[in-house]
Amino acid sequence: MTQSRQQPAGRAQVLRREAVVATVPVALAALLAAAGPAAAGTTGTSGVGDPYFPLAGNGGYHVGHYDLTLRYDPGSRRLDGRAVLTARATQRLTRFDLDLQGLKVTGLTVDHARAEHRREGQELVVTPRRALRQGQWFRVTVTYTGKPGPVTDPDGSPDGWIPTDDGAFVAGEPQGAMTWFPGNNHPTDKASYDFTITVPEGHTAVANGVLLGRRTAHGRTTFRWHQPEPMAAYLATATVGKFKVEQYTTRDGIRVYNAVDPREATAAAPVLKKLPSVLEWESGLFGPYPYRAAGSIVDRAPNVGFALETQTRPVYDSAPSLSTLVHESAHQWFGDSVTLTSWKDIWLNEGFATYTEWLYAEQHGGDSAQKTFDALYARPADDALWKFPPGNPGSGANIFGTPVYARGAMALHALRTAVGDRAFHRILRAWATGHRDGHGTTAQFVSLSERLSGKNLDRLFHKWLYTPGKPEKP
Ligand code: ARG
Ligand code: ZN
DSSP states (O other): OOOOOOOOOSOOOOOOOOOOOTTOOHHHHHHHHHTOGGGGGGBOOSSOOOSSSTTSSOSSEEEEEEEEEEEEETTTTEEEEEEEEEEEESSOBSBEEEEOOSSEEEEEEETTEEOEEEEETTEEEEEOSSOBOTTOEEEEEEEEEEOOOOEEOTTSOEEEEEEETTEEEEEOTTTGGGGTSOBOOSTTOEEEEEEEEEEETTOEEEOSSEEEEEEEETTEEEEEEEEEEEEEGGGOOOEEEOOEEEEEEOTTOOEEEEEEOGGGHHHHHHHHTTHHHHHHHHHHHHSSOSOSEEEEEEOOOTTTOOOBOOTTSOEESSOOOHHHHHHHHHHHHBTTTEEOSSGGGTHHHHHHHHHHHHHHHHHTTSOOHHHHHHHHHTSOTTSGGGSSOTTOOOSGGGTTSHIIIIIHHHHHHHHHHHHOHHHHHHHHHHHHHHTTTEEOOHHHHHHHHHHHHTSOOHHHHIIIIIOOSSOOOO
């Protein structure tokens, strides 16, 4: 869904000081000193180097698994959490960061030993008692508590833990995951997840993947969710509400779990009914659906203004249209399974999901993709569609702007026109299957397209992705 709110550009970033923790006990300081003179090069960086979100993610380690245990009380809006991260150091580390915004950390251990930690803006700076060796697996346990709320994205959208009248709408693109769990909050780092979420009886907590079980005792219900395939933090959810739940298994063996706010149920029903056929149609185009679980979370969250392709189970702020369901489903291949490495490449998500809407219409009695393309191309040169090129949005405030969605889709249509339908479909499928459960960059997509079509496509991609203003006649 296109966001068109205009908002202040990037928030001032908190600069991190390189000072050594003043509170390190003497014995510990001696130990750290003994660890070697290279200490200055052994601190993990505060970000992974994303130009649009410099503090997103952290350097020096990768997370393999998150085990999140949460308890949420919608009445008081209080969240109690424990996050256990199993991670591997990619360099020697005397210190590293996690991303966490707000909330209060009540305990932190690294490999079961209490670790020094402090907060600096969205960075939770951890100094383990012993330095971590390069290649070493380690476990970080963080207990925390507080009343989570969303961050405001550069485009003005709320992002993260967004309280509703009966729970919380939880969606984290691009940066909101840090509002409800500490982690490595950049899409370059994908991990498996387990969620154990306790809510008052009568409420439902919906996360990603398969439901392992639910248990009610003493007026509270605990839901256990398991997401085995790698997932970027921004795609995690733990949405809470009073939901009507429907569960079934598709012909292809995909386990569907739909959670619907009863106030949205009538409007949502005819669209949700189509989920299996939409996933089947998309599988026909892009290759097998990447996950064993699927479904939808239809909330009533009037101040959110967007849906998100939360992995396996998109979350909608109200009953979705069929084209929105097609869009968020397409993201399961493009964005969730094949994940960007820099937010600048966002057209790989939104352009592809939007073009899937066009293809769906074309093949289901609606407008042809060519007609949709032509109608967009007819827009005057001063239209918002041409405000910036989709391959270079320029800032985090633009990543969900019209050019990313619509001109991104136009770029794919231009590719299809240039290489023909057969090669185009081979490219889409090879992209989804070749990078499944991994990552992809624009440069890789361009070279794949050239390889499979046998054509030099430099000019085409340059024109549609990178050239400012309205491109010349196609
Ligand atoms: N990826 C979502 C979609 O295409 C949009 C997320 C918008 N998020 C935001 N913070 N503006 O449906
Ligand atoms: Zn999208």
